[in-house]
Amino acid sequence: MKDKDKPVLAVKDLSVSFTMYDGGMRRREREMVHQLSLTVNAGEIVAVAGSSGSGKSLLAHAILGILPKNANMTGTLEFCGRRLDEKALKQLRGKEISFIPQSVKYLDPLMKVGRQVMGPCRRRERRSRQAKMKQAFARYQLEESVAKLYPYQLSGGMARRVLISGAVMNQAKLIVADEPTPGLQETLARETMKNFRELAEEGCGVLLITHDIDLALKMADRIAVFYEGDILETVPAEAFAGDGEALGHPYSRAFVKALPQNEFCAPESFGSRV
Incomplete structure (x- = not known):
């Protein structure tokens, strides 16, 4: 198997729930991500596309091990064949695994x-x-x-570019980018996606979490359609061409119709998988 065909990231049967208390202080579990499975190979961009508020960021936070304390996670995560547990994440996070968060x-x-x-960094590495x-x-x-400014002195777009700059400083094998382009001018957003493509060509795997499927289609190799905590289908980006007749799920086809160049129809509620 060639390196570009090897999974850098393998997510298997991932579920994320939260321990919550209702008005009567009764404890209950609310599941937000449901037995989700996904792979990202070396040298490819996989876009997880779905509407805002559907739980996409929880996937990124689960991979990075930064879920809140009341979160409960089941399933397995692997990085280059290695189990991603808390110990491994401490060694890899910020080095071989880079994160571009949604919030500045x-x-x-x-x-x-x-x-x-x-x-x-050490003094000898500083230069x-x-x-x-x-x-x-x-x-x-x-x-x-x-470099000499504090975050409060940055505009929103500048702060986002600073976050992206930090993520590409190391020769990471995996970049998890959670909505990296909102707030950027269109030309810079496209340039950012082009840079992700360049990183992928160098062998990096990129997991792009976005609701901007139009932008993702231009650079991603595969699209994972996300809806209410689940991946409905994962298909090559070319499957979204035309009317989306190559897509298997009605929600995915609705995404095609919702693109600006098409009917601008908002996806309806489709429930769970067909």
Whole structure:
């Protein structure tokens, strides 16, 4: 099997529920992700596309091991064939696995941007890390002076580009990008997707979580259609061509009709899998 055909990430039967209390202080479990399975191979972009609020970010947080304390997770996660448990995640997160979060609140408000993008490094590594940061800033149209700013001094678009810059600093084997393009100008959003494509061509696996399926279709290899905590189907991006007749689920076909260049029809409620 060639490297580009090997799963960098394998998600098997993942379920995520939350321990909650109702008005009578009765404890109950609410499941938000339902036995979800997904793979991302080296050298490909897999887009998880679905409407806002459907639970897509929970998938990213489960992979990174950053679910809240009241979350309960079952199923297995593997990275390059290695079980992704808490110990492994501590070793891999921020190094071989990079995360681009949806919220710019992930930036430390008390630390200058440059230190956050560079990450912890030894003194002898500082010069090379600064050079990498300079390249990342140039790629995402950020002035070098941005490194000396605090997050509150950044615009929303600048903060998002800073988050992306931090994620591409290391030679990660997997990038999990949770809605990386909102707030970016269209040209920069497309350039960001192009950069993801370049990273994939270098052998990185990219899991792109987005509701912008039109943008994802231009760069993704496969599309996983997400609906109410479940993946309805995973298909090659070409399956969305035309009227979506190659798609197996009515919700997926409704997504095609909802594209700006088509009928702009909002997907209806389809319940669970057909």
